């Protein structure tokens with residue numbers, strides 16, 4: 001019982017650790033990781049995508065009943081193709097990481113995986129929210145006053 005309680009608190013402390021980035025902090029972090037212009041994609045596209053996918057919350061998870069997969073983290077990266085959560089049928093893990101790595105406050109691994117997705121044939125079209133809210137839009141507001 002005691003062990004379970006301690007385990008419970010450990011899990012709780014992991015889950016409540018999630019960080020919500022501000023728009024500009026996120027933009028600056030992306031820039032420091034070489035995302036501005038990566039594969040011809042501007043920072044504003046990534047900021048728009050993350051705002052509509054997760055609200056810049058590193059702890060965001062969303063289950064997709066149809067594919068029995070889950071979207072993880074600030075970029076809402078899917079466990080069917082990109083990461084391993086040990087419970088998604090037919091998963092591929094193309095980024096070669098546990099999905100939990102996508103929930104860290106430090107988004108370095110999430111960025112590396114997002115780049116990998118951007119390099120795939122789908123590109124940003126892999127993200128439903130990008131297609132719905134960002135594709136072919138004027139995105140200048142997303143990086144406004146960020147100094148990037």
Ligand SMILES: *[C@@H]1O[C@H](CO)[C@@H](O)[C@H](O)[C@H]1NC(C)=O
Pocket residue numbers: 138139140141
């Ligand atoms: C995009 O919107 C901003 C203001 O929101 C405006 O200043 C700018 O000219 C627009 N760019 C284009 C290409 O329409």
